[in-house]
Amino acid sequence: xxxxxxxxxxxxxxxxxxxxxxxxxxxxxxxxxxxxxxxxxxxxxxxxxxxxxxxxxxxxxxxxxxxxxxxxxxxxxxxxxxxxxxxxxxxxxxxxxxxxxxxxxxxxxxxxxxxxxxxxxxxxxxxxxxxxxxxxxxxxxxxxxxxxxxxxxxxxxxxxxxxxxxxxxxxxxxxxxxxxxxxxxxxxxxxxxxxxxxxxxxxxxxxxxxxxxxxxxxxxxxxxxxxxxxxxxxxxxxxxxxxxxxxxxxxxxxxxxxxxxxxxxxxxxxxxxxxxxxxxxxxxxxxxxxxxxxxxxxxxxxxxxxxxxxxxxxxxxxxxxxxxxxxxxxxxxxxxxxxxxxxxxxxxxxxxxxxxxxxxxxxxxxxxxxxxxxxxxxxxxxxxxxxxxxxxxxxxxxxxxxxxxxxxxxxxxxxxxxxxxxxxxxxxxxxxxxxxxxxxxxxxxxxxxx
Amino acid sequence: xxxxxxxxxxxxxxxxxxxxxxxxxxxxxxxxxxxxxxxxxxxxxxxxxxxxxxxxxxxxxxxxxxxxxxxxxxxxxxxxxxxxxxxxxxxxxxxxxxxxxxxxxxxxxxxxxxxxxxxxxxxxxxxxxxxxxxxxxxxxxxxxxxxxxxxxxxxxxxxxxxxxxxxxxxxxxxxxxxxxx
Numbered sequence: 001x002x003x004x005x006x007x008x009x010x011x012x013x014x015x016x017x018x019x020x021x022x023x024x025x026x027x028x029x030x031x032x033x034x035x036x037x038x039x040x041x042x043x044x045x046x047x048x049x050x051x052x053x054x055x056x057x058x059x060x061x062x063x064x065x066x067x068x069x070x071x072x073x074x075x076x077x078x079x080x081x082x083x084x085x086x087x088x089x090x091x092x093x094x095x096x097x098x099x100x101x102x103x104x105x106x107x108x109x110x111x112x113x114x115x116x117x118x119x120x121x122x123x124x125x126x127x128x129x130x131x132x133x134x135x136x137x138x139x140x141x142x143x144x145x146x147x148x149x150x151x152x153x154x155x156x157x158x159x160x161x162x163x164x165x166x167x168x169x170x171x172x173x174x175x176x177x178x179x180x181x182x183x184x185x186x187x188x189x190x191x192x193x194x195x196x197x198x199x200x201x202x203x204x205x206x207x208x209x210x211x212x213x214x215x216x217x218x219x220x221x222x223x224x225x226x227x228x229x230x231x232x233x234x235x236x237x238x239x240x241x242x243x244x245x246x247x248x249x250x251x252x253x254x255x256x257x258x259x260x261x262x263x264x265x266x267x268x269x270x271x272x273x274x275x276x277x278x279x280x281x282x283x284x285x286x287x288x289x290x291x292x293x294x295x296x297x298x299x300x301x302x303x304x305x306x307x308x309x310x311x312x313x314x315x316x317x318x319x320x321x322x323x324x325x326x327x328x329x330x331x332x333x334x335x336x337x338x339x340x341x342x343x344x345x346x347x348x349x350x351x352x353x354x355x356x357x358x359x360x361x362x363x364x365x366x367x368x369x370x371x372x373x374x375x376x377x378x379x380x381x382x383x384x385x386x387x388x389x390x391x392x393x394x395x396x397x398x399x400x401x402x403x404x405x406x407x408x409x410x411x412x413x414x415x416x417x418x419x420x421x422x423x424x425x426x427x428x429x430x431x432x433x434x435x436x437x438x439x440x441x442x443x444x445x446x447x448x449x450x
Numbered sequence: 451x452x453x454x455x456x457x458x459x460x461x462x463x464x465x466x467x468x469x470x471x472x473x474x475x476x477x478x479x480x481x482x483x484x485x486x487x488x489x490x491x492x493x494x495x496x497x498x499x500x501x502x503x504x505x506x507x508x509x510x511x512x513x514x515x516x517x518x519x520x521x522x523x524x525x526x527x528x529x530x531x532x533x534x535x536x537x538x539x540x541x542x543x544x545x546x547x548x549x550x551x552x553x554x555x556x557x558x559x560x561x562x563x564x565x566x567x568x569x570x571x572x573x574x575x576x577x578x579x580x581x582x583x584x585x586x587x588x589x590x591x592x593x594x595x596x597x598x599x600x601x602x603x604x605x606x607x608x609x610x611x612x613x614x615x616x617x618x619x620x621x622x623x624x625x626x627x628x629x630x631x
Contacts, residue, residue: 087502088608138495182500184583187605191502198501236503239475239532239571256503256575256607359519362543365456372454382454386509393512396476411527420519421512425454 004164009060013209017064022162026106027060031154035059035109037324041211042115043292044283046347048215051283055109055116058210065202066105066195069228070098079233086257087188096169101192103159103171104179108196108203110155111146113308113320114328117389118296119143124307141311146320148177149311194259199395200231200269201259208275211283219278222271230265232400233257237408260398260406269397270413277419280392281358285385291349291428294381295340302338303331350380351434354427354441358385359420368425371444378437381428385421393421460494460513462548465522466559469537469545471567476511476533477503481574482566483510489581489628490558498582502606504575505582520544532571565626576611576619577628579603584629593630596620 007024008016019027026032035056044051073079074094083089089097113119120143129139151159151173159165159173178186182193196203205224212220236258261269283289308323309316332341343349354371356364372379385391395416397409410417429437467482468474474482484505486492498505514535518525521540527533545552552559566574583602587594594602600616623629 086608134491135493136495138493138497184500184579184586184602184606187602188502188608190500190606193499194501197499236477237532239477256501256610258501258503359516362520362540362547365454369454369456386457386512391509391512393508394515396511407529408527411529420515423516425456 011057011061011064012213013061013206014064017060019060019063022164023063023102023106025158025162026103026155029155029158031110031150031321032056032059032107034321034324035112037326038109038112038114038116039325040116040207041215041284041289042118042296043344044211044215044286044289046292046344046349047286047288048217048283051211051215053210053214055112058207059106059109061206061210062108062196062203063102063106065206065228067098067102069195069202069231070101072228073231073233074098076233082233082257083191087191089188096171097189097192099165099169100171100175100179100189101195103176104192105196105202107151107155107176108147108180109143110150111143111148111311113143113146114300114323114325115296117143118293119300119308119323120389121297122300122304122307124310126310144180146311146317148181150317150321151177151180153314153317191257194257198259199397200227200261200272204276205272208272208279211279212275215283217279217282219282220275222275223268226265227261227268227272230262230268232260232262232265232398234260234398234400234406237398237406258398260400261409262400263402266397266399266409266412269399269409270416273395273397273409273416273419276395277392277422280385280388280390280422284390285388285392285422285424287352287355287426288349290383290388290426291352291381292344294383294428295343295349298340299328299332299337299344302340303328303336348431350428351431352426353429353434353437356425358422358424360423360425365425367445367448368427370448371441372427374444375427375429375437375440378429378433379427380430383426383428385424391421394419457495457513458544458548459551460496460510461517461520461522462545462552463492463494463559464514464517465537465541465544465548466552467563468523468535469541470559470563473534473536475535475571476514477571478569478574479514479535480504480506480510481571481578482562483507484578485562485566485581485628486555486558488585490555490562492555492558500579500582500586504579517544565628573619576603576615577623579606580616580619580623581629 005021007019011017036054038055040053040055040058041051083094123141125139126141156173159176165171179189179193182190195201208220236256309319311317331337332345356368399407399409399412401407463483467479484498487494487496496507496510498507517523521538522544524536524538525533580599584594596617599620600613603611603616624631
C-alpha cells in the first residue's frame with residue numbers, strides 16, 4: 001500500500017481488509033465492480049446453497065493475503081538476502097514490488113467471463129496460438145489473456161496516472177498485466193508469479209477458506225497464520241546433475257528461487273494440501289455441481305450463438321465485459337436460454353450413472369470404455385477430473401530445512417506421499433432414464449466380474 | 451457421442467521418454483515435453499507457464515504420478531539429488547495404448563531425444579527458457595537478437611548463467627532450427 005489514507009472492508013474470512021486510496025480507486029472502477037456479478041463457483045449453490053459468493057470478494061482476499069505474505073517474507077533477513085543475491089533486489093525495489101504484487105493479486109481474475117471458469121470453453125481461438133501450431137482447447141484465449149488485455153486497456157489511467165505511484169514507483173498497467181501472463185520481459189519480477197500461481201500460492205489459500213466458508217462445509221480448513229508465518233523464499237530442488245561431456249556447470253546450479261515453507265511449517269503445508277484434496281472431491285468435483293457446469297456451458301453456447309469476442313481490441317473487450325451472470329440469468333429467467341436454461345431453472349440436471357474410482361487402474365478404464373460403448377447415445381455427458389478447472393494433483397512443496405538443505409514435502413510427509421492426483425471419470429444420462437441405465441451398468445459390471 | 455478420450459498419448463509420452471532417455475529427473479522431463487509440444491508441435495495439450503526456473507506445467511506433474519500409478523515408470527526421490535524417473539514393468543503396455551500417437555510423431559520424439567536427451571537439467575532449463583522467451587517476444591515485437599536473449603536470461607536469472615553459456619545455447623538452438631535464425 002502506498003497512499004496516505006486507508007480504508008477497511010469487512011471480510012468474513014479475515015475480519016478486515018485494509019486498502020489505500022489508490023487501491024480503492026481501482027476497486028471502484030466499473031470493470032472491477034463487474035466482479036460482483038461473476039459468481040466464484042458458478043452453480044455450486046445448486047448443491048451447497050450458501051456458495052453464491054463472487055469473484056469480487058475473492059479478489060480482495062487474494063490481495064490481502066498477498067500483502068501479508070509479502071510483508072512476512074521481506075521482514076526475514078535470510079529471505080531478503082536471497083532476493084538480493086539471487087535477483088539483485090535492493091530495499092527500494094522490494095518496497096516497490098510489494099505494490100505491484102498487491103495490484104496483480106487484486107486484478108488477477110478481472111478477465112473472468114460469466115460463471116467464472118465455465119466461460120473458458122466459449123473463448124475464441126487465439127491466432128497467435130494457431131500460428132505456432134496449437135489446435136483445439138490449446139488454441140483458445142484464456143481468462144488470463146482477457147485479464148491482461150483489460151488491465152492494459154481500461155486500467156491504465158487508474159494505475160499509471162495515480163499521483164502517488166507516478167511519484168514513488170512508476171508501476172504501469174502493462175507491468176501488472178505482464179506479471180499475470182508470466183512474460184519474460186518482466187525479468188526478476190517474474191519471481192513473484194510464484195506468489196499467485198504455485199503450490200503454495202495466495203490464490204488457493206484464499207479460495208479454499210472462502211469457498212469452504214460459503215459452502216458451509218468443514219473441509220478446506222488449514223492453519224493460515226502458521227502457513228503464512230512459515231512461508232519461505234527457497235530454491236527448487238534440482239535434478240541430480242548428469243552433465244554431458246565437457247559441459248561445465250553453471251555458476252549457481254542450485255535451482256531457481258521459489259516459494260516454499262520452512263521446516264517448522266510443513267504440517268501447515270500438509271493441511272493445505274489435504275484441504276485442497278477434500279474440497280476438490282467434495283465440492284469442486286461434486287457430481288451434481290459438474291453436471292451444472294455442463295448445462296451452463298450449453299446455455300452460454302445458446303445465448304452467445306458462437307463465442308465471446310476476442311480480447312484483441314477495445315470494442316471487443318467492452319462487448320466481452322458486457323457479459324456477466326446477471327445478463328445470462330436474465331435470459332434464463334425469460335426462457336431465452338434454450339433447453340439447458342430450462343433445465344437449470346427446474347433443477348433438472350443430468351444424472352451420474354457410472355463412475356470410476358478416484359485413481360482408476362487400466363482395467364477400470366477398459367471397463368469405462370466398454371460401458372460407454374454399450375450405452376451409446378444414452379450417455380449425455382462424460383466427465384473427467386482432468387477436465388475440471390480445479391484439478392487435484394500431487395503437489396511439490398519445497399521445504400527449507402533447518403540444516404540448510406532442501407527437501408520436498410512428499411518425501412518427509414507420508415500422508416502427502418500417498419496422495420495421487422484424482423483421475424476419476426463419470427458418465428451421465430438424462431434423469432428420465434437414469435434408474436434404468438444404472439441397472440444396465442450394474443449388469444455390465446457384474447459380467448466383468450467386478 | 452464419440453468414444454472416451456482417455457489421454458493415453460500423455461501417459462505414453464512419459465513412458466516413452468523414461469524408456470528412451472533412461473534415468474532422468476523431473477526438470478529434465480518437463481523440458482523434454484516442453485520441446486516436444488512447443489518446438490515440434492506434438493499436440494499434448496499442456497499449458498507451460500514461465501517461472502524463474504523455466505517453463506513448467508503442473509498438469510504434466512500430475513500425469514507423471516498417474517503414469518507411475520499405472521506401472522509404466524518409477525519415480526524415486528534421492529536425498530539431495532532430486533527425483534529419478536525410470537522405466538517400469540508396464541512401460542510397454544502403456545506405450546502400446548498410445549501406439550498410434552507415438553507412431554505418428556515418431557520422428558519428433560526421436561529428434562527431441564537426440565538433441566536434448568543427454569543434456570543436464572540446467573542446460574535444458576536454459577535452452578527451454580530461451581525458446582519460450584523467443585516465442586513470446588515474437589508475438590509482441592521483433593525477433594530477439596543474440597544480445598537481446600542474453601539480456602532477457604540475465605534479467606530472469608541474474609548471475610546464474612555466463613554470457614558464454616547463454617551464447618553457446620543460442621548457437622545450438624539456431625543451428626538445429628529450434629529458434630529462428
